[in-house]
Structures are given as C-alpha cells and as structure tokens.
Amino acid sequence: MIKVFKFGGASVKSAEAVVNVANILEKYSSNKIMVVISAMAKTTNALERLLNAYINDSFDKFSIFEDIKEFHFTILKDLLDETNKAAFTDLTQNFDALELKIKGVPTNNNASEYAQIVSYGEIFSTLIIYHYLKSVNFSCAWKNAGDFIITENKPQEASVDWTNSPAEIKNNLLPVFEEFDIVISQGFIARSKENNITTLGREGSDYSAAIFAFGLDAEDLTIWKDVPGLLNADPKYFENTEKLDSISYRETIELAYYGASIIHPKTIQPLQNKKIPLYIKSFINPDAKGTAIQSNTYSQLQTPSYIFKKEQVLISISARDFSFIAEQHLSSIFNKLSVYGLHVNMMQNSAISFSLCMDNKGEAMLGFIKDLQQDFKVRYNEQMELITIQHYNQDVINDLIANREVYLEQKNRTTIQLLVR
Ligand code: ASP
Ligand code: MG
Numbered sequence: 001m002i003k004v005f006k007f008g009g010a011s012v013k014s015a016e017a018v019v020n021v022a023n024i025l026e027k028y029s030s031n032k033i034m035v036v037i038s039a040m041a042k043t044t045n046a047l048e049r050l051l052n053a054y055i056n057d058s059f060d061k062f063s064i065f066e067d068i069k070e071f072h073f074t075i076l077k078d079l080l081d082e083t084n085k086a087a088f089t090d091l092t093q094n095f096d097a098l099e100l101k102i103k104g105v106p107t108n109n110n111a112s113e114y115a116q117i118v119s120y121g122e123i124f125s126t127l128i129i130y131h132y133l134k135s136v137n138f139s140c141a142w143k144n145a146g147d148f149i150i151t152e153n154k155p156q157e158a159s160v161d162w163t164n165s166p167a168e169i170k171n172n173l174l175p176v177f178e179e180f181d182i183v184i185s186q187g188f189i190a191r192s193k194e195n196n197i198t199t200l201g202r203e204g205s206d207y208s209a210a211i212f213a214f215g216l217d218a219e220d221l222t223i224w225k226d227v228p229g230l231l232n233a234d235p236k237y238f239e240n241t242e243k244l245d246s247i248s249y250r251e252t253i254e255l256a257y258y259g260a261s262i263i264h265p266k267t268i269q270p271l272q273n274k275k276i277p278l279y280i281k282s283f284i285n286p287d288a289k290g291t292a293i294q295s296n297t298y299s300q301l302q303t304p305s306y307i308f309k310k311e312q313v314l315i316s317i318s319a320r321d322f323s324f325i326a327e328q329h330l331s332s333i334f335n336k337l338s339v340y341g342l343h344v345n346m347m348q349n350s351a352i353s354f355s356l357c358m359d360n361k362g363e364a365m366l367g368f369i370k371d372l373q374q375d376f377k378v379r380y381n382e383q384m385e386l387i388t389i390q391h392y393n394q395d396v397i398n399d400l401i402a403n404r405e406v407y408l409e410q411k412n413r414t415t416i417q418l419l420v421r
Contacts, residue, residue: 001219002177004034006187006209010226011283012125013041015078018132024224024286025138025182032177034216036145036209037129038187039121040075043068044202047118054102054117055110061102069095072124079132087131094123115155115189115197122186122205130184140182146191148173149200149211153192157201160211164193169215185212206264210278214270221276222290223263224283229291230255230262233306242303246292251305251390252278254415258307258345258388268293304396309345309386311360314407314419316379317372318353325354333372340368345386346417348408355408357386357419381407384421392416 005025012018025033039047046068053061072091080087098120106113122145130142148168151158176183187205190198200207206223213221230252231241249272256265263280271278272295281290317333319325333354337344341364347356358365360382372378384407387400391414401420408419 002032002034002174002216003028004036004209004213004216004218004221006036006206006221006223007038007283008187008205008223008225009038009041009043011224012037012129015075017283018075018079018129020283021129021224022133022136022138024283025133027286029181031181033182034173034212034218035129035140035182035184036187036205036212037122037126037184038205040072040125040128043071043121043124044118044188046071047121048114050102051114051117055106055113057106065099065102072128076128076131079128080135084131084135087128087135090127090131091124094120094127109155111155112196115199119186119189119197119199122189126184126186133182133184138182139180140184141176141180143173143176143183143185145186145189145208146197148185148215149190149208151190151192151198151200153194153196153198155196155198158190158192158198160190160200161193165211166215169212173212174216201264203264204266206267210267210270213276214274217274218276220279221271222279222281224281224286226282226284227280228282228285228288229280230293232303234261234308237308238306244291244303244305245289246294248296249278249293251414252293254388254390255305255307258309258386258417302391304392305390306396306400307388309359309388312345312357312384312386312419313360313365314355314357314381314384315369316353316355317376320375320377322352324351325349329376330354332375336368336371340364340371342368346408346410346419348410357384357408381421384419387418387420389416389418390414 007021012021046064050061050064053064076087076091082088101117126142130140133140148165150161150164150168152161187208188200190200192198209221229243230247231243233241235241249268253268256262275295278293279290282288319329342358342361344356344358369378369380389396397416401418404420406418406420410417
C-alpha cells in the first residue's frame with residue numbers, strides 16, 4: 001500500500017529544509033510514497049504580489065519576479081552543482097515561461113490570470129526537490145497534479161470532480177508506482193476538463209494530499225508540520241498547550257470549522273470516507289509520535305481543546321411590532337445571509353428575538369444589516385469573541401469567563417460555545 005506525505009511551505013523553505021525532507025523519506029525507504037508539496041516558504045504570497053503588479057501593469061513586476069527567481073536558484077545551487085543540466089534546464093524553462101507571461105498584456109479575467117501565475121510556486125518547488133532526490137539516488141518520478149486532480153472550470157477555490165479525479169489517479173498514477181518508489185507532485189493546483197489550470201484555495205495542499213490518498217486507497221496520510229502535532233489550543237493565545245495523541249475525524253472537522261488553523265477544513269472528508277488515518281507529525285522531530293486522526297478514538301477525550309475566534313459581531317433581530325419571530329421571518333433572514341455570502345458561527349432563537357454571531361465581514365455584513373432593518377429591529381455588538389471548547393468542564397469555563405460578560409452560550413455533551421466580551 002502507498003503512503004501519502006504532504007510537505008508544506010515551511011518544511012521546504014531552504015536547501016537545508018529540502019535535505020531534511022530527503023532524510024525523512026530515507027526513514028521510509030521500504031515504502032511507496034506519494035509526496036505532495038507546497039510552494040517554498042512564502043512564495044505563494046510573492047506570486048500574488050507579482051500577479052497584482054502584472055494586472056496593474058506596475059513596473060514592480062520585474063523586481064518581484066527577479067526576487068522569486070533568485071530565491072529558487074539560490075536553493076537549487078545549494079543543493080546541486082551546475083553539471084546537473086536537467087535540473088537547471090527545467091527550472092530555467094519554467095521561469096522563462098513565467099517571465100514571458102508577465103511581459104504580456106493581462107486579460108481582464110483576473111481569476112484566470114491568478115491560476116496561471118500563482119500555480120508556478122508549486123511547480124518550482126517540486127522540480128527542485130525532484131531533481132535533488134534523484135541526485136541522491138531516490139527512485140522517483142515528477143508528475144503534474146493537473147493530470148490527476150480534475151475540478152470544475154473555475155480558477156480559484158475550484159470544486160473537485162469526485163468521479164474523474166479518483167479514476168485518473170487509479171488509472172494513470174497508481175501504475176507509476178510499479179516503476180518508482182516515490183512520486184512527487186504539487187499541492188494546491190489542479191486542472192479543469194476544459195484543460196485550464198485551476199487552484200483549490202489558499203492552504204489547499206492538505207486537501208490535495210487527501211484527494212491523492214483517496215484515489216490511491218492509501219494506507220495513511222502524514223502531514224509534516226513545524227509543530228509536534230495537533231495542539232489543544234493556539235499557542236498564540238494560550239500558554240500551556242498540550243499535544244493531542246489521538247483525536248477523531250469528527251472532532252478535527254469541528255476544530256477546523258470553528259477556526260483552529262491546523263489543517264485545511266476540507267482535508268478530513270475524503271479520508272473519513274475511506275477510513276484512511278491522518279497523522280500530523282513534526283518535520284523537525286520526525287521520530288516523535290505526533291497526532292493520529294482516525295475514526296472514533298476516544299483515548300484522550302478528557303483533554304479540553306480551545307478555539308478562539310476574535311472580531312465577532314453579535315446581531316440581534318426582532319420584529320418591529322414585538323411579535324414572535326416566526327418561521328417565515330427565519331426563512332427571510334437565512335435567505336439574506338446566503339445573498340450576502342455570510343457565514344454564521346453561532347445562533348440562538350428566543351420568543352421575540354433571533355441572535356446570530358458572525359465574523360466581522362465589513363461591507364457585506366453592513367449591507368445585510370441594512371437590508372434587515374427594512375423589516376426588523378436590528379441591534380449589533382462588535383468586538384466580541386467566540387470561544388469553542390471541546391471536552392469542557394466547569395473549571396475551564398470559569399477560568400475563561402472570569403472578568404468577561406457572556407452574551408450567548410450553547411452546549412451539547414462534548415462542546416460548549418461562549419460568545420463573550
Ligand atoms: N502554496 C499554497 C498556499 O500557500 C497552497 C498551500 O500551501 O497549501 O496557499
Ligand atoms: Mg503554502
């Protein structure tokens with residue numbers, strides 16, 4: 001069976017980091033491994049700046065381009081000497097193609113320009129790593145993810161075609177493992193049936209890895225990160241974080257949904273469907289155990305996990321004539337939410353008012369409120385914080401709400417949500 005490994009930008013940010021990736025792969029030399037890689041370090045952000053400069057025809061585009069090029073060639077030269085013609089030619093050809101692209105005139109389809117330009121980050125990173133691995137005698141192949149991950153014809157945040165992608169992977173990628181031990185491909189990028197480059201959304205490489213795992217019927221997926229595993233809270237907000245040894249798919253989806261920035265929220269579903277375990281492990285300390293995510297692991301249910309979502313707005317809606325909030329009111333409120341593209345993080349209904357809490361989405365949210373004010377009395381409070389705790393107990397709640405006012409509270413057996421200020 002094949003294992004899938006995903007390496008993010010931080011794990012391939014320098015020549016040293018790439019050597020570390022090779023050392024990790026060496027530990028698994030008896031396995032067949034599908035390796036999914038993101039763009040190096042902050043390259044995707046740099047490419048987004050390049051895209052903007054290109055679209056606005058700003059002269060900056062050339063210096064941004066040169067910086068990206070120099071960054072990658074410096075890593076390549078640290079890893080390989082120039083007698084490795086294939087490596088230097090591959091990278092040069094792709095940088096030449098990108099340069100030609102930005103010298104041209106942009107179309108007015110910004111989204112399509114986005115996919116064409118920003119997708120280069122993953123191409124550069126995978127080419128460098130592929131050539132390096134080959135040079136140190138790994139049996140490996142390089143493949144374009146667009147040949148296997150098929151999406152709707154939408155350049156950004158494209159939805160995956162769940163009929164064609166697994167079929168392409170099974171028919172055309174699986175056989176590659178008969179000849180090679182390792183196949184290197186890109187996260188984040190895909191292709192439509194119309195043959196256009198598409199992308200899966202920022203931080204989408206985790207999701208790509210899960211799609212490959214699904215199509216390959218992988219033994220497991222490991223996401224290599226710069227943290228020891230899944231933590232029970234964001235260390236930015238919390239002092240004594242604990243690593244979770246194991247957690248269920250369901251709890252992970254909930255954590256990701258309520259805003260823990262651990263893995264891309266779409267990653268779990270394909271894995272859960274095929275019961276493929278997901279491991280989060282440290283690329284700095286690859287022998288450590290990390291976190292195992294799989295179905296119904298109840299081993300650590302007692303460790304509370306915390307998610308803090310700041311910049312929340314509480315909107316309270318009531319009828320002007322003091323009448324009850326009835327079903328037709330709710331249906332018109334939900335309809336407006338979808339029209340304004342707003343996402344509700346928590347809601348509560350009482351006899352005469354309906355409250356909901358959402359991220360402060362500026363314009364769209366103010367439009368929604370204004371629209372509601374035609375039919376309802378609407379009050380809103382900004383600067384609130386939504387706290388979600390899995391496996392809560394009264395002590396942890398008391399600690400968190402000391403000195404704070406609780407505006408809304410909701411709980412079930414495992415999870416409590418508190419909207420506080
Ligand atoms: N390189 C892309 C990004 O930075 C995809 C990823 O890293 O997952 O958003
Ligand atoms: Mg990235």
